[in-house]
Amino acid sequence: MRTKILYWIPVVVIMIIIFSLSMDGSTASDYKSNGIADIIINTFNLKNINPFYLNVLIRKIAHFGIYFLLGVFIINALYKTTNLSYFNIFIISIIISILYACSDELHQYFVPGRSGEIRDVMIDLAGAGLSIMIYYFYIKLFVKEKKYDRIKLKK
Secondary structure, X not given: OHHHHHHHHHHHHHHHXXXXXXXXXXXXXXXXXXXXXXXXXXXXXXXXXXXXXXXXXXXHHHHHHHHHHHHHHXXXXXXXXXXXXXXXXXXXXXXXXXXXXXXXXXXXXXXOOOOOOHHHHHHHHHHHHHHHHHHHHHHHHXXXXXXXXXXHHHO
């Protein structure tokens, strides 16, 4: 039982990180992404790049990336701690990711200077969905265990 809980710790940690980043008001959020944009512009001498568009791109990449991690942590935790079929693990992972992305955008709606965006939910789902699909197909293609072995192992 104790080892099963360990697989869920990364899921909870990444959810806390997402929640805490979503609590940032618009000023703090802009400060972080503008700082990254400045570093990129100065490091690669991209003086012709509009910082506003780079800022938007950085934010969307951050959405995709953090939900990519969340997705892989969720499917890994389900795979390691349940005896569900691979398909059910895939579906549940997607559902958890969608629900968390929706709740995150709803939360941002109530943060001063922030807004909840359907577009961001779709970007979040793309990140989580990609990692979940990669993990799912890896299991299906490369993990050699029979269904009855999986059920016996998880009990």
